[in-house]
Amino acid sequence: MAIEIVPVTPGFAAEVGDVDLARLTPEELEAVKQAFWTYAVLVFPGQTLDAEQHLAFAARFGPHETTIAVHRPDADKKLRVRREFADVSNLDPEGRIWKADSRVREFERANRLWHTDSSFKRLPALASFLYARSIPPVGGRTEFADLRAAYDALPEATQRRLEGRVAEHCIAHSRARIGFTAFTEEERKAMPPVPQLLVRTLPQSGRKTLYLASHAGRIVGLPEADGRALIDELIAHATQRQFVYSHRWRAQDLVMWDDRCTMHRAMGYDDLRFPRDVQRATVSDVANSCEQEGVQAVLA
Numbered sequence: 640m641a642i643e644i645v646p647v648t649p650g651f652a653a654e655v656g657d658v659d660l661a662r663l664t665p666e667e668l669e670a671v672k673q674a675f676w677t678y679a680v681l682v683f684p685g686q687t688l689d690a691e692q693h694l695a696f697a698a699r700f701g702p703h704e705t706t707i708a709v710h711r712p713d714a715d716k717k718l719r720v721r722r723e724f725a726d727v728s729n730l731d732p733e734g735r736i737w738k739a740d741s742r743v744r745e746f747e748r749a750n751r752l753w754h755t756d757s758s759f760k761r762l763p764a765l766a767s768f769l770y771a772r773s774i775p776p777v778g779g780r781t782e783f784a785d786l787r788a789a790y791d792a793l794p795e796a797t798q799r800r801l802e803g804r805v806a807e808h809c810i811a812h813s814r815a816r817i818g819f820t821a822f823t824e825e826e827r828k829a830m831p832p833v834p835q836l837l838v839r840t841l842p843q844s845g846r847k848t849l850y851l852a853s854h855a856g857r858i859v860g861l862p863e864a865d866g867r868a869l870i871d872e873l874i875a876h877a878t879q880r881q882f883v884y885s886h887r888w889r890a891q892d893l894v895m896w897d898d899r900c901t902m903h904r905a906m907g908y909d910d911l912r913f914p915r916d917v918q919r920a921t922v923s924d925v926a927n928s929c930e931q932e933g934v935q936a937v938l939a
């Protein structure tokens with residue numbers, strides 16, 4: 640049976656049916672890829688995947704990332720899931736709901752800000768694959784913003800002004816926005832600021848897109864306050880409702896998104912009461928965004 644692709648929004652999110660991600664034929668993989676480059680968020684309901692199968696599907700798109708949790712001061716304590724996964728759940732290594740004052744809970748609160756995954760790495764993410772093993776009865780949505788459509792909607796003069804601009808991304812920037820500054824020396828050293836293009840071109844579709852995240856802190860060549868104001872203005876523009884798809888999770892949904900041209904954010908739920916076991920596999924892009932387009936970038 641041919642896989643079925645049903646748009647959820649006209650050009651941004653689609654549901655994919657009649658497919659088992661644990662048993663993809665080459666033709667089905669090709670159809671998924673084509674849909675992925677056309678849309679940027681794909682929802683696969685009702686998937687039954689163990690950790691291996693989840694990782695194997697992601698690996699069809701690129702090399703796995705390693706979670707930044709390995710830099711955490713408590714990383715020697717066991718991680719709950721393999722290091723190829725970002726554990727986006729509210730569970731501790733023993734599988735209990737985290738405590739109100741836990742460091743991980745505080746750190747993960749930054750997922751409530753609009754961001755794209757791993758733009759703070761020199762080699763950023765290409766795509767993320769989030770799989771829901773259990774979900775809260777209410778709340779806990781994930782929202783996605785289409786940065787290609789947001790780019791297209793900008794006035795031409797603004798598009799021209801942004802061309803070739805480089806932003807500095809650092810995980811410390813997004814954490815500072817939520818008042819988290821308790822990085823260890825080891826974490827700071829492991830995750831220094833990196834350059835990324837503000838506007839990029841997607842090789843598969845030829846479309847241009849903004850490349851934005853709460854991890855962006857300043858713009859090279861602009862006074863710090865002006866850069867920050869521009870970033871905030873662009874994030875506000877790109878997250879207007881017409882660019883946003885809001886995903887209500889079902890258990891066993893796998894949702895994949897293109898980190899190069901989307902932002903996402905976690906919505907609230909009663910995280911001290913309901914387990915929400917969601918795990919993310921993430922694959923790297925082919926190169927830093929500046930390098931991909933031959934833009935020289937030197938951070939001040």
Ligand code: OGA
Pocket residue numbers: 725727750756767769779780781782903904905906917919
């Ligand atoms: C992520 C993320 C949001 C959510 O997995 O990268 O930001 O709703 N998740 O869990």
Ligand code: MN
Pocket residue numbers: 750754755756903
């Ligand atoms: Mn994320």
